[in-house]
Amino acid sequence: MHGLVNRALQGFLTDTYGKAIWNEVRSQAGLPFDGFESMLYYEDRLTGDTIDAAAAVLHRDNLSLLEDLGTYLVTHPNLEPLRRLLRFGGDTFYDFLQSLDDLAGRARLAVPDLELPDLHICHLHRNSFVLEVTWPVPGVSAVLLGALRALADDYGALAILEFDGSGGGIERIKIELLDMAHASGRQFSLGAVSM
Amino acid sequence: MTGVATFALEGGALDVLMPMHLWFGADERVVGVGPTLAKIAGDEQLVGQPLFDIIDLRRPQAAQSAEAILALAGTRLRLALFCRSDLPFRGVVVPMPGDQGGFINLSLGVSFARAVADCDLTLNDFSPCDQTIDLLYLREANAAIAHESRNLTARLQSARQNAEAQALTDALTGLQNRRAMDATLKDLTEEPMARFGLMHLDLDFFKEVNDTLGHAAGDHVLTHVAGILREEVRKGDVVARVGGDEFVLLFRDCDDPELLQSIANRLIARLEEPTTFDGQSCRISASAGSVLASRYEVPSPDQMLNDADIALYASKNRGRAQHTYFDDELLAPAIGTARPN
Numbered sequence: 001m002h003g004l005v006n007r008a009l010q011g012f013l014t015d016t017y018g019k020a021i022w023n024e025v026r027s028q029a030g031l032p033f034d035g036f037e038s039m040l041y042y043e044d045r046l047t048g049d050t051i052d053a054a055a056a057v058l059h060r061d062n063l064s065l066l067e068d069l070g071t072y073l074v075t076h077p078n079l080e081p082l083r084r085l086l087r088f089g090g091d092t093f094y095d096f097l098q099s100l101d102d103l104a105g106r107a108r109l110a111v112p113d114l115e116l117p118d119l120h121i122c123h124l125h126r127n128s129f130v131l132e133v134t135w136p137v138p139g140v141s142a143v144l145l146g147a148l149r150a151l152a153d154d155y156g157a158l159a160i161l162e163f164d165g166s167g168g169g170i171e172r173i174k175i176e177l178l179d180m181a182h183a184s185g186r187q188f189s190l191g192a193v194s195m
Numbered sequence: 196m197t198g199v200a201t202f203a204l205e206g207g208a209l210d211v212l213m214p215m216h217l218w219f220g221a222d223e224r225v226v227g228v229g230p231t232l233a234k235i236a237g238d239e240q241l242v243g244q245p246l247f248d249i250i251d252l253r254r255p256q257a258a259q260s261a262e263a264i265l266a267l268a269g270t271r272l273r274l275a276l277f278c279r280s281d282l283p284f285r286g287v288v289v290p291m292p293g294d295q296g297g298f299i300n301l302s303l304g305v306s307f308a309r310a311v312a313d314c315d316l317t318l319n320d321f322s323p324c325d326q327t328i329d330l331l332y333l334r335e336a337n338a339a340i341a342h343e344s345r346n347l348t349a350r351l352q353s354a355r356q357n358a359e360a361q362a363l364t365d366a367l368t369g370l371q372n373r374r375a376m377d378a379t380l381k382d383l384t385e386e387p388m389a390r391f392g393l394m395h396l397d398l399d400f401f402k403e404v405n406d407t408l409g410h411a412a413g414d415h416v417l418t419h420v421a422g423i424l425r426e427e428v429r430k431g432d433v434v435a436r437v438g439g440d441e442f443v444l445l446f447r448d449c450d451d452p453e454l455l456q457s458i459a460n461r462l463i464a465r466l467e468e469p470t471t472f473d474g475q476s477c478r479i480s481a482s483a484g485s486v487l488a489s490r491y492e493v494p495s496p497d498q499m500l501n502d503a504d505i506a507l508y509a510s511k512n513r514g515r516a517q518h519t520y521f522d523d524e525l526l527a528p529a530i531g532t533a534r535p536n
Binding site for chain 2: 004007034037038039081082084085088090091095106107109110111189190191192
């Protein structure tokens with residue numbers, strides 16, 4: 001697993017629960033002392049071990065923890081660059097959903113060895129979608145559920161998202177888009193970032 | 196060209212396909228502009244203006260008439276709006292049918308990021324086919340990744356500094372460094388009935404080698420000296436480089452001033468044998484001073500180093516290239532005596 005993914009997990013645990021909790025997770029999961037490095041590559045096993053250790057330390061179940069991770073990825077100020085990159089997907093939440101198939105490819109444009117979940121969006125009818133997710137670590141749909149709910153808020157859209165089962169290595173999320181302009185959402189200006 | 200010679204598009208369709216187009220008539224006045232170009236122009240009204248009042252054509256050459264600009268049809272143009280001369284565009288012009296003027300399509304070129312920020316452009320201001328959005332995305336992604344890389348480099352650098360601070364070896368000679376020598380000396384002085392010798396050795400004429408033959412020759416000499424020192428001590432003894440051309444040697448289980456004297460004589464004799472570097476002969480010598488732990492009731496590292504130092508400078512004062520064993524008598528005349536290098 002790419003260090004960027006693991007580093008996001010580490011950032012979520014540190015920013016949300018504090019350094020002491022992270023240290024406990026790190027030692028339970030048998031991670032290197034300095035934690036994960038964004039630009040290195042790690043065995044997939046370590047990612048799963050970290051999630052299991054965090055769930056044990058925090059007395060949470062894996063899926064609810066992963067959903068919080070998804071929310072964190074979109075809403076935490078430390079990850080504002082990531083929120084911006086996601087908003088490039090489309091001008092509305094509807095456009096954004098349509099762009100999800102390209103997400104992994106876009107990520108590879110920036111970081112060629114970054115493997116993100118393989119997403120496939122199926123447009124069932126007018127406002128109804130099913131998102132199929134393929135990824136080596138189970139529970140990935142919980143991360144997406146948290147992230148997509150936060151993004152719907154970000155766009156000011158009203159949507160209902162829920163798990164839609166899994167099978168054959170694919171996890172599914174059902175999305176009902178009720179209102180694209182339900183609220184004002186968060187500001188996104190293409191050229192707002194200073195570099 | 197083959198196929199349909201001319202076809203019509205409504206203005207709205209043109210705006211979708213080419214939101215940065217500009218269309219001028221036979222009278223060289225602007226007939227229409229795409230919505231994104233209008234947005235970039237801001238308050239400046241483009242439609243109805245004479246083309247060459249608003250367009251600054253820079254490459255491949257300036258043009259001041261419809262005829263001149265249409266002569267460049269199909270080639271890559273570099274141009275700007277006079278009202279936004281800081282945002283150069285890339286463009287292409289084609290003639291309208293029936294000598295009815297021309298049609299220019301523009302893109303942002305490499306100034307895309309500034310244009311997007313300054314003119315507050317949104318995703319909707321670009322054609323879905325336009326890759327400017329991907330460029331913006333890449334630019335931000337690269338900045339984020341570069342930020343991560345810089346963090347990693349900073350962490351590695353501080354780890355390296357820590358490692359260097361904790362190192363026990365002199366990088367050039369492979370001898371122990373000051374830190375390692377201090378630690379061993381402390382251990383030795385803390386042993387009950389400590390019996391060991393300490394020798395402080397300083398090269399003579401090393402500065403001359405460095406100054407006349409250069410630092411590479413100096414480094415060569417230091418490496419050569421380190422080899423000799425290593426050969427001349429027993430296994431278990433310590434040889435440390437504690438300064439530029441200063442060395443400290445610790446001899447375990449040693450309680451004999453004569454032994455220290457004979458070791459020093461042998462060392463100095465070997466160090467005086469010239470070595471060659473790059474065909475040049477490098478000649479140095481060494482002065483040394485030493486002291487035994489047994490002369491103190493309770494030896495302390497600082498005291499022993501200090502006394503060996505006094506003995507060393509006695510050797511230097513007596514004309515270099517020799518060894519002095521520390522003696523209380525050395526203390527009196529040392530006061531007020533200048534120390535030669």
